[in-house]
Amino acid sequence: MTNIATDLTKRPNALSDLQRPVAKLEWEKSGLGMEVIDCHDCKRPVSFSAVACPHCGSLEAAGPYRFSKKEARRYRIEQKNDNNLLITSLAFGAIGAAYGVFANIQGIWTASVAALAYGLLGILIGVPVAFTVNMVRNLRYFFVPVVLTLALLAYHIFH
Known part of the structure; x- marks a missing residue:
């Protein structure tokens, strides 16, 4: 059985849009300790602490900052x-x-x-x-x- 976290990093296109939320939950439960969000631009899973999205290269993967x-x-x-x-x-x-x-x-x-x-x-x-x-x-x-x-x-x- 393969680890979902390594599977996502190696083959980001391998999951369909229906499987992506389930994989995201399994990644969070896997104990890696990082929050995973959907990239603002390409909608693929990316770590919240990532400097850039590894899929599309967006520098604002969490989206533009909004003032309170x-x-x-x-x-x-x-x-x-x-x-x-x-x-x-x-x-x-x-x-x-x-x-x-x-x-x-x-x-x-x-x-x-x-x-x-x-x-x-x-x-x-x-x-x-x-x-x-x-x-x-x-x-x-x-x-x-x-x-x-x-x-x-x-x-x-x-x-």
């Missing part, structure tokens, strides 16, 4: 936080650069250097602000302190 609802929500929140960080940092940088250009600075070279310096300062202020907004994750709780801080900074800059 919790993982998908976390991924969307991270994407939103990344976008928020980028937009806030660039907005503060643009505000700083505009201030550097429109400040009463004489000469185009000096105005360009001032725009660059104030733009970098705006980015340096924008990153912690965006990080704090991301940590709070709700802009309405953070909006009033940000507006008050910006108003205070504007007051000190212009007076």
Whole structure:
């Protein structure tokens, strides 16, 4: 009598579609300790821990990975936080650069250097602000302190 496990590895086409589930159960009961699944692409039995299907060469024999609802929500929140960080940092940088250009600075070279310096300062202020907004994750709780801080900074800059 031949072992079903060795029979499957030597002759994968030897079993009909009706015999394959029975062979799969016998393989699992044989004590080899590995879970056998059907390949996502060719529907033949393959070890769950296999890197690739030995029959068709599929690198995702178990099928494509699917996020759970919790993982998908976390991924969307991270994407939103990344976008928020980028937009806030660039907005503060643009505000700083505009201030550097429109400040009463004489000469185009000096105005360009001032725009660059104030733009970098705006980015340096924008990153912690965006990080704090991301940590709070709700802009309405953070909006009033940000507006008050910006108003205070504007007051000190212009007076």
